[in-house]
Amino acid sequence: MRLERAVDAYLRHVSIERGLSDNTVSAYRRDLAGYVEWLEERGIVDSDGVTPALVAEFAAERASAVPPPAASSLARLQSSVRGLHRFLAREGIETDDPSARLKPPKLPKRLPKALTIDQVEKLLDASGPAPGAAAETDVVALRDRALLELLYATGARVSEAVQLDVDDLSHGDVLRVRGKGSKERIVPVGSYARAALEAYLTRSRPELSRRGTASPRLFLGARGAPLSRQSAWLVIQHAADRAQLSAHVSPHTLRHSFATHLLQGGADVRVVQELLGHASVATTQIYTHVSVDALRDVYATSHPRAR
Template identity: 60%
Template sequence: MEQLERAVERYLRHVRLERGRSPHTVAAYRRDLARYLTHLGARGIDDPAAISEVDVGAFVAAVRDPGDGTTGVSASSAARMLSSVRGWHRFLAEEGLVARDVAAEQRPPKQPKRLPKAISIAEVERLLEACGGDDPIALRDRALLELLYATGARVSEAVDLAVDDVLTGEGGVGEAVRLFGKGRKQRIVPLGRYAREALDAYLVRGRPVLAPRGSATPALFLGARGAKLSRQSAWLIIRDAAARASLTAEISPHTLRHSFATHLLEGGADVRVVQELLGHASVATTQLYTLVTADAAREAWATAHPRAL
């Protein structure tokens, strides 16, 4: 087992240092590969060179159906685990630690197509209006939500923003933000008037009050004690705003990202532009949102067209 664990640690160092993966991604890889090593250990395997295609396939089958009366993981979770396993095996082969990549041909289980969930423009406005107030926390919360909806940023990208990532225009007002996506890939996304005003108010009257409460940090969004705002805190801010706005749909940080993309496409934006703004590596991912808008169009047609029935 020791040889397998050393090979995993070497891979995790590689993805962290050389590929620039975030701590959250590295932690997810670690959990998936720990489960894989347990599976290999149960099969009597303690050397990476001894792993075969059959062992990889058996792992995918086992996480889907453990065979001990417990419920297996979903197809999407199994696909994520297999992605971690395939990355490790590819690394082993590329580094010459094994003769070949035994996971290269393993395919993930089929997943049902899930369309992104978005809320309406009116619901977004209710959510944003629920963050009213002029105290530092209220100013921060409004700035965070306005930024998430204005830019389509992932919540991790938003809480990782530094003050210097707000790019200012004339008069020192923020005109755009510099976001760092997966693999630290950088993109510049413009800010609309509402997000600019909310950020300006927070930077002038909110952050200067919060910052002295903690140690010096360049983070844009700060908690009540002056430390960098966490992803969990951002999630709670949105959940609490949704409760105050009496929104019945389940609202998460990703809801604003989905709504950003859906509303842009409904407004006539080109899918390639939306892809760039979202930081998607593949346009196929962005095209899921076109299915959402197509569904909405069909529903409107079926309701309103005189020849629909």
């Protein structure tokens, strides 16, 4: 099979049958476009012309690039290549998997960066309307406060938050979230987030909605269109700047903080797994290391013979 057709078939498989997100499929498409281009430069245009030696050479060349790629980027690239060839072998398009011996790079175990509870409160306060603010500013600020309160209250990913519809809130004090692979989960919404959402829905969203075409999306931009991931990211960045937080605040920071604070408060790791929408508890357990570090700090400063 021609390489381009093989890649198209694989991407349809991961999108439709495996239900991977659009962002993940786009990343695979970029990775495999570079892989196909590299093979074509060496005269390989059909999938059955790929050998283990070529796969190994490609991986080695990418790993030694200048500047060196991040370990996570290299791991994703190799995962894309392995996934393609496993799929082709499983479908009988290739007789063997030439990537079977390709070993992914070891990723460093990095603990998520979580804000303290005081830092979260400063961030949330900085996102709301300022005293005496103009009505135009107030409309956007109410939306920003509702967005950040919801992210911290539910641990939702930014990509999940901007895909929410108003109807996803019609379950009282819980929220219906559609996660990776279109899997739905139900997450409780605390009183602070409910109050911020109510203020946004009654005082802000109707005005934003009038500025654009009708949309079921919960969060709308200044012109009435659905809020984009990039705009949501800027909302967080602007709030962090106004709160003068020295810690780096990324779109995932509130999700990390949500999980860390729950575990520090005594929540069971499997409950946190369900709330985050993780397929495996192993993914959630990285947050337990954060809580262990907090325990060590308390022990070191409190016990008379800890030092």
